[in-house]
Amino acid sequence: MSGLTFVDVCSGAGGLALGLEQAGFEPSLLLDEDADSCRTLRANRPRWNVLQADLLDLDPSEHPESYDVDLLSAGLPRVKSSATAARAESGAEERLLRAAVYLAHAIRPRALLMENVPTLVHGDRFRDFREFARAELDHLGYEFSWFVLNAADFGVPQDRKQGVLVAIKKTWHPSFRSPSPTVADHVSVGEALAPSMRSRGWKDADRWAAQAIAVAPTLVGGSKSHGGADLGPSGTKRKWAGLGVNAHSLSNELPGPEFVWAPERGKDGMVQLTVDQTALLQSFPEGWEITGKKTARYRQIGHASPPPVGEALGRAIAHALRS
Incomplete structure (x- = not known):
């Protein structure tokens, strides 16, 4: 397992994917529905396999490169505006979260990484999703770690708390530890x-x-x-x-x-x-x-996951998968 591979959905500007690349992962497929985001990914990494499509419409059988990967990563856009309530009521956000879990069911990665707002881990708004994810992923042989990280603890000059789900196949999960801060003093x-x-x-x-x-x-x-x-x-x-x-x-x-x-x-x-x-x-x-x-x-930019956080998460997952 010298070269680790991943599929990244809701890739956006590539912050999470870039961090995972820095941690030693190579993407097999990156997906986003936004044309500007896809152009950003292709402009910076022409070799990356970028697909512009809605996660809800993705059929893995049409993309065999998505199978037999080590990691499936997903970071949903953050929205804190007058649109937030309408989007939550429509259920679009949870449908994307569930779609990422169903994708894990289809491609069976060794690990799953999901990142969003802190309430993903402990808020009432995501309680139904957490129960769904536990039931679905436990059935597939994954064990879970739910935790909150602050990007400022990883050298990002921003108070940005992120709710994280890491699910790893039971063979490797005992070696996983959530990332520890990489800086003693925050960058102003x-x-x-x-x-x-x-x-x-x-x-x-x-x-x-x-x-x-x-x-x-x-x-x-x-x-x-x-x-x-x-x-x-x-x-x-x-x-x-x-x-x-x-x-x-x-x-x-x-x-x-x-x-x-x-x-x-x-x-x-x-x-x-x-x-x-x-x-x-x-x-x-x-x-x-x-x-x-x-x-x-x-x-x-505002929706992106800071690359240093992606790198820290990638290194922690890579350590577990290589143990």
Whole structure:
């Protein structure tokens, strides 16, 4: 089992897949219904086998490369907006979760990884799904680990809690341990973004960075029908204001020498982030290209799983499968 393989569904901008690649996994198939996300995946990894399709319509028998893989990974988009309630009522989110479990039933990977909001692990909203997953996967010979990770504990400059399900065939599960934090001190917004803030000669970049000493609030990309390129609801915007950032919209360019940072004047005196900077806050590497228009690019970034978390999970699963 020298080379580990995986199928990734709801791949988005590739954050989870990139992390798994860094952990030594090679994708056999990546799937997403969003055209921009598929273009992002192909732009960065032309060799990856990317399929644009709805998970609910996937027939594994038409994709034999999906069989005999070590891992099936799935990360559903996060949506915290006025669209959330409607989506939950429609049952679309749980149908995707169940579809991922049914896919595991079809392709029988050695391990299954699912990632979403923290309530996946302990919230009432997902109770029925957890009972369904336990019954279905136990029948297939998997054992379970449910836990919550914070991306900030893995070097991501963002307070981003993630609910995780890892199910591994009983042969290998005793060797699995959930990932331990990889950093002793969290990376602040100022530390993460100072180089980009300086890049066009903004004279207040260091002064801004010196006060932006906390991690960022959770990035949320919004849904296709709701939400634009801003940094979240009103409570989140207030947290950004405390970091000297105007979170009501994203800028098309980095601040230049002429910009005067004066947060005492309110949002008009605060700096705005660019889409590329939000990708840095999600810990995508600088060379990772996110395709599409501004709102579509930010939506992909906000929904992504940070690659360092994917890598930590991948290493923990790989250790168990190689034991």
